[in-house]
Amino acid sequence: MRAPQADRLTWQCRAADRLGLTAEPPGGGSRKGERWGGLLAWLLRRHVARCPRCQAELAGWRRIAALLQASSGVQAPAGTLDRVMARIAAEQDQERAVSEGPRREPLSLAGAAAAWLAWVFAVSLQAAGALGLLLPAFPGLTDRVFALVRAAFDSGGQRVREAAWMLQRAGETLPPGVAPYVEAVWWCAAGLSFAIGVLIVTGGRPGPRRE
Amino acid sequence: MVQDEAKLLHRAKEGDGQAFAGLVEPCLDQAYRLALRLAGDPGEAEDALQEALYKAWRALPRFRGDARFATWLYRIVYRVAVDRARKAKPLPVDDARLLDAAGSHDPAAAAWYDPESRWEGVEAQRELEAALQKLPPSYRAALTLYYVEGLTVRDIAGVLDVPVGTVKTHLHRARQALKRELGKERGGEGVWTR
Ligand SMILES: [Zn+2]
Numbered sequence: 577m578r579a580p581q582a583d584r585l586t587w588q589c590r591a592a593d594r595l596g597l598t599a600e601p602p603g604g605g606s607r608k609g610e611r612w613g614g615l616l617a618w619l620l621r622r623h624v625a626r627c628p629r630c631q632a633e634l635a636g637w638r639r640i641a642a643l644l645q646a647s648s649g650v651q652a653p654a655g656t657l658d659r660v661m662a663r664i665a666a667e668q669d670q671e672r673a674v675s676e677g678p679r680r681e682p683l684s685l686a687g688a689a690a691a692w693l694a695w696v697f698a699v700s701l702q703a704a705g706a707l708g709l710l711l712p713a714f715p716g717l718t719d720r721v722f723a724l725v726r727a728a729f730d731s732g733g734q735r736v737r738e739a740a741w742m743l744q745r746a747g748e749t750l751p752p753g754v755a756p757y758v759e760a761v762w763w764c765a766a767g768l769s770f771a772i773g774v775l776i777v778t779g780g781r782p783g784p785r786r787e
Numbered sequence: 788m789v790q791d792e793a794k795l796l797h798r799a800k801e802g803d804g805q806a807f808a809g810l811v812e813p814c815l816d817q818a819y820r821l822a823l824r825l826a827g828d829p830g831e832a833e834d835a836l837q838e839a840l841y842k843a844w845r846a847l848p849r850f851r852g853d854a855r856f857a858t859w860l861y862r863i864v865y866r867v868a869v870d871r872a873r874k875a876k877p878l879p880v881d882d883a884r885l886l887d888a889a890g891s892h893d894p895a896a897a898a899w900y901d902p903e904s905r906w907e908g909v910e911a912q913r914e915l916e917a918a919l920q921k922l923p924p925s926y927r928a929a930l931t932l933y934y935v936e937g938l939t940v941r942d943i944a945g946v947l948d949v950p951v952g953t954v955k956t957h958l959h960r961a962r963q964a965l966k967r968e969l970g971k972e973r974g975g976e977g978v979w980t981r
Contacts, residue, residue, distance in 0.1 A: 593959070593962075594959055596955070596958055599958075601933070637962070640915065641934045643911055643912060643915050644915070644931070644934045644935050647820060647823075647935060648820070648935050648936070650816070651819065652816050652819035652833070652836060656815070656833055656836060656840075657808060657811060657815055660841055661804055661807075663841060664804050668802065668804065
């Protein structure tokens with residue numbers, strides 16, 4: 577069965593539908609800024625008030641709105657927000673732990689980097705000397721540095737002295753073509769050890785905390 | 788009230804989780820109802836809401852405060868719920884054009900109301916929900932926010948991130964589509980027509 581009002585659908589009915597005047601929720605028309613203003617809306621409201629079809633439409637939408645609003649008491653499951661907050665708190669703790677951990681001071685990092693660069697430069701000089709390119713410019717540089725190291729070891733214990741001699745003897749037994757490369761690797765390793773030492777001595781203090 | 792929100796927002800932006808919870812709490816149920824209407828399933832709605840809340844927390848430093856916090860949160864809930872639904876099962880019915888193609892004043896839709904009938908109770912709820920679930924998410928969201936949550940058209944525009952005129956069009960088309968779907972739910976009889 578069809579409602580008889582449906583057959584008398586005028587242009588005003590269509591316009592009122594289009595503007596939502598026949599589908600306002602209960603009390604919806606009084607919501608601030610929600611009412612459709614202007615002369616046309618005023619005329620259409622007058623039409624809606626008198627037209628059986630539009631009144632039926634309005635009553636239908638009020639019923640729909642009431643049914644929809646029956647769900648307005650539905651609440652978020654208990655603990656939803658708590659679970660999200662727990663996840664956020666755990667992440668914050670993690671981030672705090674990272675930012676508050678022992679941090680190297682920039683100065684010690686720069687110092688270590690400079691020391692390492694100096695050693696790389698020394699090693700490259702050694703390598704160049706080994707290739708015979710700079711040999712006339714730096715004669716006996718390696719021997720002199722070794723002499724200094726040996727002197728330092730001489731003032732130390734017998735074991736250190738023996739280790740130094742063993743090291744030198746090992747160097748002497750190497751074939752002439754390989755020795756310069758072993759020497760370069762030795763200097764490089766020594767340089768890295770030195771840089772790490774500088775880092776440990778000067779950079780062990782915790783850095784500033786991040787608020 | 789607005790000042791309180793501004794204070795909480797300031798603290799939350801600086802990493803205060805309790806302040807964030809204070810902002811969320813007043814609009815949590817509304818956000819859940821929106822997610823529920825879009826997801827159509829309580830478990831999925833809760834998951835979507837949790838994901839949206841977490842995303843809101845991460846995005847909070849970028850929130851400029853030019854809308855209400857609740858509107859901004861609903862927008863995130865809407866996007867997350869729609870994204871999740873799209874990934875889970877792309878529904879052809881989500882294409883608004885399919886629903887609009889049937890015309891806005893077909894006879895089935897026009898004959899939907901009969902003042903003599905009593906369409907109410909659990910069965911009416913079920914039919915209404917079934918019809919709603921066949922509408923595109925933007926229509927569902929617009930109807931829910933307008934009729935259930937009482938948001939203004941301007942606020943709904945903020946949630947859906949579309950112009951105010953588009954919301955008015957959405958509401959009009961959503962109503963027409965809902966009438967048609969209700970007609971189908973009622974076996975072509977038209978709602979409330981016996
Ligand atoms: Zn009319």
